[in-house]
Amino acid sequence: MTSSRQWVLRRRADGAPRPEDVELVDAVLPPPGEGEVLVRNEYVSVEPYMQGRMGDRVTYVDPYALDEPMEGPAVGRVVESRAADVPVGTWVRHGLGWRDLACLPAADVDVLDVGGLPPEAFLGVLGQTGLTAYVGLLRIGALQPGETVFVSAAGGAVGSVVGQVARALGCRVIGSVGSAAKATHLEQELGFDAAFSYRDGPVRASLAAALERVGSDGVDVYFDNVAGEQLECALRVMRERGRIVLCGAISTYDATAPVPGPRNLIRAIWQRVRLEGFIVGDHADATEEFLSQMGQWLRDGTVRQEQTVFGGGIEDCWPAFESMLTGGTSGKTLIHVGDGAAPA
Amino acid sequence: MTSSRQWVLRRRADGAPRPEDVELVDAVLPPPGEGEVLVRNEYVSVEPYMQGRMGDRVTYVDPYALDEPMEGPAVGRVVESRAADVPVGTWVRHGLGWRDLACLPAADVDVLDVGGLPPEAFLGVLGQTGLTAYVGLLRIGALQPGETVFVSAAGGAVGSVVGQVARALGCRVIGSVGSAAKATHLEQELGFDAAFSYRDGPVRASLAAALERVGSDGVDVYFDNVAGEQLECALRVMRERGRIVLCGAISTYDATAPVPGPRNLIRAIWQRVRLEGFIVGDHADATEEFLSQMGQWLRDGTVRQEQTVFGGGIEDCWPAFESMLTGGTSGKTLIHVGDGAAPA
Numbered sequence: 129m130t131s132s133r134q135w136v137l138r139r140r141a142d143g144a145p146r147p148e149d150v151e152l153v154d155a156v157l158p159p160p161g162e163g164e165v166l167v168r169n170e171y172v173s174v175e176p177y178m179q180g181r182m183g184d185r186v187t188y189v190d191p192y193a194l195d196e197p198m199e200g201p202a203v204g205r206v207v208e209s210r211a212a213d214v215p216v217g218t219w220v221r222h223g224l225g226w227r228d229l230a231c232l233p234a235a236d237v238d239v240l241d242v243g244g245l246p247p248e249a250f251l252g253v254l255g256q257t258g259l260t261a262y263v264g265l266l267r268i269g270a271l272q273p274g275e276t277v278f279v280s281a282a283g284g285a286v287g288s289v290v291g292q293v294a295r296a297l298g299c300r301v302i303g304s305v306g307s308a309a310k311a312t313h314l315e316q317e318l319g320f321d322a323a324f325s326y327r328d329g330p331v332r333a334s335l336a337a338a339l340e341r342v343g344s345d346g347v348d349v350y351f352d353n354v355a356g357e358q359l360e361c362a363l364r365v366m367r368e369r370g371r372i373v374l375c376g377a378i379s380t381y382d383a384t385a386p387v388p389g390p391r392n393l394i395r396a397i398w399q400r401v402r403l404e405g406f407i408v409g410d411h412a413d414a415t416e417e418f419l420s421q422m423g424q425w426l427r428d429g430t431v432r433q434e435q436t437v438f439g440g441g442i443e444d445c446w447p448a449f450e451s452m453l454t455g456g457t458s459g460k461t462l463i464h465v466g467d468g469a470a471p472a
Numbered sequence: 473m474t475s476s477r478q479w480v481l482r483r484r485a486d487g488a489p490r491p492e493d494v495e496l497v498d499a500v501l502p503p504p505g506e507g508e509v510l511v512r513n514e515y516v517s518v519e520p521y522m523q524g525r526m527g528d529r530v531t532y533v534d535p536y537a538l539d540e541p542m543e544g545p546a547v548g549r550v551v552e553s554r555a556a557d558v559p560v561g562t563w564v565r566h567g568l569g570w571r572d573l574a575c576l577p578a579a580d581v582d583v584l585d586v587g588g589l590p591p592e593a594f595l596g597v598l599g600q601t602g603l604t605a606y607v608g609l610l611r612i613g614a615l616q617p618g619e620t621v622f623v624s625a626a627g628g629a630v631g632s633v634v635g636q637v638a639r640a641l642g643c644r645v646i647g648s649v650g651s652a653a654k655a656t657h658l659e660q661e662l663g664f665d666a667a668f669s670y671r672d673g674p675v676r677a678s679l680a681a682a683l684e685r686v687g688s689d690g691v692d693v694y695f696d697n698v699a700g701e702q703l704e705c706a707l708r709v710m711r712e713r714g715r716i717v718l719c720g721a722i723s724t725y726d727a728t729a730p731v732p733g734p735r736n737l738i739r740a741i742w743q744r745v746r747l748e749g750f751i752v753g754d755h756a757d758a759t760e761e762f763l764s765q766m767g768q769w770l771r772d773g774t775v776r777q778e779q780t781v782f783g784g785g786i787e788d789c790w791p792a793f794e795s796m797l798t799g800g801t802s803g804k805t806l807i808h809v810g811d812g813a814a815p816a
Contacts, residue, residue: 376741377737388732388735389733393718400750403747404740404745405740
């Protein structure tokens with residue numbers, strides 16, 4: 129009998145999630161059945177969309193079940209196996225995060241070729257996060273070299289990759305973040321051409337000033353992670369035939385009543401702008417190309433993984449989640465659950 | 473010396489246009505210069521976007537100049553010519569509407585092959601109006617046979633063509649209009665599968681009921697002429713990978729303060745919806761295909777021109793414009809200016 133510590137949803141979030149909504153419990157796992165593996169998670173990931181799954185709004189993914197452990201991306205190593213092709217010691221990625229040990233069918237894990245790369249990169253730059261940035265910019269945004277890109281929540285997991293990838297593709301990149309310190313960091317460490325804090329004066333003025341600094345008269349691709357005011361300000365400066373990649377709406381997630389959309393959507397007509405929403409799960413067919421390109425960028429230093437790692441084990445999942453939602457983290461938010469040791 | 477009666481902009485509209493904003497004046501036209509033609513307008517067209525040109529908001533087209541005659545589509549016949557390839561008697565279409573006589577370079581007119589078709593069709597189904605419907609549905613909306621289409625302002629010039637074209641392409645069509653009588657007309661005369669008045673109860677409920685009547689669980693293409701509440705209601709029922717064609721925003725044109733956008737734009741992410749604005753002027757390269765297809769549909773009765781013709785001559789331009797903006801007309805709004813006689 130194996131014991132796993134798991135975060136369980138106890139009641140549905142209404143607005144900002146609260147600690148009372150969840151509970152960390154001990155669960156007894158059965159031994160792996162035929163074709164299953166037991167994985168000791170090394171890193172687990174917390175992500176903004178999980179707030180939606182804690183509520184009961186029907187979105188593109190089912191809400192978490194009440195009184196069941198929550199789910200999310202995790203990487204770890206197999207510690208028991210009844211699947212010949214996934215032996216003990218294999219690094220894998222799977223969907224049973226929010227816990228330290230997971231038992232699941234070997235068919236449900238991705239075997240990772242870590243090859244000298246940090247395993248946590250497979251939750252970030254080389255995971256859904258990186259694929260979101262890549263597909264959003266290239267497939268949805270149809271980004272071309274030399275264009276001007278604006279990305280909101282640019283210090284976040286997806287945003288920090290968006291900016292670096294756009295730079296790698298020869299674009300000018302503007303990012304918005306939640307503090308002046310983060311803005312400085314983006315400019316000095318991640319190669320953003322300009323960054324500003326949306327809290328630091330009217331976004332409209334800050335964005336106009338940033339455009340002037342990068343020498344552009346407008347935005348070709350706006351990668352929207354936040355919606356609300358920043359979307360409206362972006363619409364104001366979109367160039368003709370610009371694209372708005374609708375990826376997230378963080379600024380609205382705490383709202384308990386509907387938040388008005390941009391008051392200037394008519395500019396999408398005047399400027400022939402396209403706005404398009406996407407879900408990264410629809411683009412699994414881009415994975416091979418993405419991994420090849422992004423792996424190369426990661427190895428040669430063109431792109432690096434911004435991350436905030438909580439080191440306190442599985443207990444840290446909740447504080448990490450809350451901190452990420454309130455802008456307290458930078459880049460990918462991860463919880464280090466394991467001890468890094470190979471299985472005995 | 474020839475005298476032309478022309479509508480001149482006297483002051484910029486702020487909100488709904490008022491009669492005091494314009495004046496009907498007599499102007500003396502010089503005789504046509506080398507390469508020019510004098511055209512007696514037979515029909516002139518008034519269109520919703522003209523309200524924008526009477527104001528000073530910068531859009532995709534310049535505002536009308538103060539104290540100058542307003543412009544707009546017109547068809548008529550050449551009565552004097554100093555251009556060998558456009559002789560007297562030729563039917564032409566050009567951009568100097570809002571007047572009864574126009575003098576302009578022959579290079580600026582489209583010579584019409586009326587060939588048994590009513591000349592006013594070249595201002596409607598076979599003009600920019602029809603091209604807007606055609607390009608919007610096919611290029612922007614990427615409409616496929618069997619899909620469900622919703623169009624707002626469906627009794628209007630563009631909307632009535634949108635519905636008929638979508639039907640001709642094998643789609644189910646729902647239209648919204650401003651009165652129950654118009655809705656009945658669309659269903660009984662223009663082949664809409666369902667139509668409702670947006671004034672007749674909550675749009676959300678009316679649209680849901682219409683979907684049920686046509687046996688569809690959602691909308692694939694929403695052709696948006698009005699923005700506002702109807703756009704929000706459409707977003708609510710868009711099917712996965714639906715397309716929203718942003719063509720107009722009539723519901724907001726009278727507003728003197730910005731109108732909030734849809735509060736549920738996040739559904740565009742969940743449902744992978746694309747919203748795209750367009751300007752028909754960018755799609756002149758579709759004209760040949762469009763004229764061939766639409767001419768055939770017009771001749772064989774698949775599509776007909778809905779129209780409201782004001783017969784009181786050039787004086788009727790203003791009342792016709794106001795009536796169109798306030799929903800008093802049906803289909804294309806035209807003013808019959810000439811007497812139909814061939815030039816002497």
